[in-house]
Amino acid sequence: MTAQAAGVSVAVSTVIFALRPSPHDGRMTVWLPLVRRIREPFDGRWALPGGPLEADEDLAASAARTLAETTLLTPQYLEQLYAFGNTDRSPGERVVSIVYWALVRSDEADVAVETENVRWFDADSVPELAFDHNLIVEYALWRLRNKLEYSHIASAFLGDTFTLSELREVHEAVLQKPLDPANFRRQIESSGQVVPTEHLKTGGRHRPARLYRYNTAEPDPSNGPLGTRQPSAPKDAS
Amino acid sequence: MTAQAAGVSVAVSTVIFALRPSPHDGRMTVWLPLVRRIREPFDGRWALPGGPLEADEDLAASAARTLAETTLLTPQYLEQLYAFGNTDRSPGERVVSIVYWALVRSDEADVAVETENVRWFDADSVPELAFDHNLIVEYALWRLRNKLEYSHIASAFLGDTFTLSELREVHEAVLQKPLDPANFRRQIESSGQVVPTEHLKTGGRHRPARLYRYNTAEPDPSNGPLGTRQPSAPKDAS
DNA sequence: CCAAAAGTGTTGGCAGTACACCCATGA
DNA sequence: TCATGGGTGTACTGCCAACACTTTTGG
Numbered sequence: 001m002t003a004q005a006a007g008v009s010v011a012v013s014t015v016i017f018a019l020r021p022s023p024h025d026g027r028m029t030v031w032l033p034l035v036r037r038i039r040e041p042f043d044g045r046w047a048l049p050g051g052p053l054e055a056d057e058d059l060a061a062s063a064a065r066t067l068a069e070t071t072l073l074t075p076q077y078l079e080q081l082y083a084f085g086n087t088d089r090s091p092g093e094r095v096v097s098i099v100y101w102a103l104v105r106s107d108e109a110d111v112a113v114e115t116e117n118v119r120w121f122d123a124d125s126v127p128e129l130a131f132d133h134n135l136i137v138e139y140a141l142w143r144l145r146n147k148l149e150y151s152h153i154a155s156a157f158l159g160d161t162f163t164l165s166e167l168r169e170v171h172e173a174v175l176q177k178p179l180d181p182a183n184f185r186r187q188i189e190s191s192g193q194v195v196p197t198e199h200l201k202t203g204g205r206h207r208p209a210r211l212y213r214y215n216t217a218e219p220d221p222s223n224g225p226l227g228t229r230q231p232s233a234p235k236d237a238s
Numbered sequence: 239m240t241a242q243a244a245g246v247s248v249a250v251s252t253v254i255f256a257l258r259p260s261p262h263d264g265r266m267t268v269w270l271p272l273v274r275r276i277r278e279p280f281d282g283r284w285a286l287p288g289g290p291l292e293a294d295e296d297l298a299a300s301a302a303r304t305l306a307e308t309t310l311l312t313p314q315y316l317e318q319l320y321a322f323g324n325t326d327r328s329p330g331e332r333v334v335s336i337v338y339w340a341l342v343r344s345d346e347a348d349v350a351v352e353t354e355n356v357r358w359f360d361a362d363s364v365p366e367l368a369f370d371h372n373l374i375v376e377y378a379l380w381r382l383r384n385k386l387e388y389s390h391i392a393s394a395f396l397g398d399t400f401t402l403s404e405l406r407e408v409h410e411a412v413l414q415k416p417l418d419p420a421n422f423r424r425q426i427e428s429s430g431q432v433v434p435t436e437h438l439k440t441g442g443r444h445r446p447a448r449l450y451r452y453n454t455a456e457p458d459p460s461n462g463p464l465g466t467r468q469p470s471a472p473k474d475a476s
Numbered sequence: 477c478c479a480a481a482a483g484t485g486t487t488g489g490c491a492g493t494a495c496a497c498c499c500a501t502g503a
Numbered sequence: 504t505c506a507t508g509g510g511t512g513t514a515c516t517g518c519c520a521a522c523a524c525t526t527t528t529g530g
Contacts, residue, residue: 007293008247008291008293009246010334053323053334055245055246055325055332056332057325058323058324058325059323080320080321082318082464083321083336085297085336086296087293094293094294096334098321098334135463138463139462146462164510165509180494180495181508181510183493183494185511186492202501203501203502204501204507204508204509205502205507205508206502206506206507206508207499207508208500209508209510224380224381224384225377226320226373226377403481403482418519418521419482419483420484420485420522421520423483425519440528441528441529442480442528442529443479443480443528444479444482444527444529445481445482445526445527445529446482446528447481447483448482448483
């Protein structure tokens with residue numbers, strides 16, 4: 001007995017976020033890559049990258065794979081967003097989509113490829129997408145902005161070390177509002193999420209800034225018992 | 239091309255929470271119903287209620303259906319928890335489980351049926367379950383305790399009207415710690431989540447307590463763009 | 477009257493905000 | 504030297520925990 005639910009197929013899609021300078025004012029904003037559909041339904045429309053789940057592939061691994069296939073990048077952060085499975089979300093077919101959201105480093109995203117069928121869009125002005133993908137993007141953006149305030153994810157947009165100004169720029173770009181540098185500094189420092197290094201960043205026409213690193217000892221309180229353990233790490237004792 | 243991912247089947251399971259008095263000290267604690275498996279794998283083990291997803295059934299509808307089948311109750315609250323889909327979570331078969339969690343009224347749960355193959359367990363001392371269901375229960379409990387602090391879900395354990403003491407008892411039972419009645423009152427009242435009624439509850443050997451009702455006007459900020467609206471959930475008649 | 481829970485008042489600590497101010501560098 | 508961002512100090516405000524106190528019922 002296969003217990004295979006008749007007619008229900010499983011797909012995995014991923015909302016991939018990166019920060020890029022806006023073409024207008026040059027300020028950093030949130031962007032995401034979309035792929036153009038090349039068949040029905042919704043032929044020609046933009047959609048989230050993804051595809052059917054392979055039988056021998058974990059959910060997060062599938063998300064990481066399609067992410068790499070579309071952007072040639074590896075995610076700094078990857079987390080499940082939601083499972084969308086309404087009966088009417090795909091015309092003529094029953095598809096349950098397990099959607100992940102990912103963060104990639106902004107400097108890497110700058111050089112990411114764009115082709116005829118892969119393009120980056122400003123997250124706050126995406127076109128009309130295929131399926132229910134507009135709702136999915138909206139929800140992912142909401143989660144990103146929400147989670148930024150109580151988690152450590154901002155560093156996923158940056159490299160190994162960074163100044164507090166760079167970290168603040170990330171917050172400002174995601175939350176779309178300016179933050180007081182003094183208060184931001186104290187907030188981050190007292191949270192224990194970051195740890196100062198010996199090095200400074202020079203080169204600006206101003207006092208050099210201390211470089212910080214992420215505090216790997218400090219636990220991320222965000223996901224509870226599921227932890228932040230990432231793609232293809234299906235192991236968990238206890 | 240059917241796009242049917244070969245060998246991947248979809249199931250929906252539900253973690254159902256209710257408050258019941260502890261058999262030891264009589265204090266209210268969190269309980270959940272489990273069903274005994276009657277075939278391999280894990281024959282004889284306790285497991286979460288659930289079953290394969292029907293092709294013409296929305297995810298939340300499937301969760302509500304199995305909930306009704308096992309407890310004869312309708313949920314006051316129902317929300318998706320997570321999709322579990324590791325390749326090794328079910329021996330010999332690839333199953334992706336979309337798991338929901340639900341809250342049912344405590345007074346209804348008191349009279350819920352128990353049979354040979356359906357039994358209620360204290361949520362903090364469940365036995366060793368089938369599949370990865372121990373992890374799922376642990377995660378659902380974490381979400382419940384977490385969400386209680388920034389959402390409106392506590393009232394789902396109660397009837398239409400309730401005293402602030404009753405609401406506080408719910409919080410104390412879920413969070414497993416006593417709360418200051420005075421501060422709890424102000425916190426709840428200032429949140430605008432509840433609204434006082436004209437009626438009082440008499441009968442105790444003490445001053446009567448005002449009955450409150452849930453404020454349906456106030457939005458629940460918990461789920462963002464997805465809202466608390468549950469796809470084709472057979473409730474929410476008010 | 478007393479016991480017990482309903483409900484109000486008051487205080488102190490702590491976190492977030494606004495903003496003034498000094499420091500170190502490149503040009 | 505000046506402009507610019509790095510970094511510190513400080514006062515104000517609002518929320519929350521603690522707890523003393525008053526109110527209203529049943530017995």
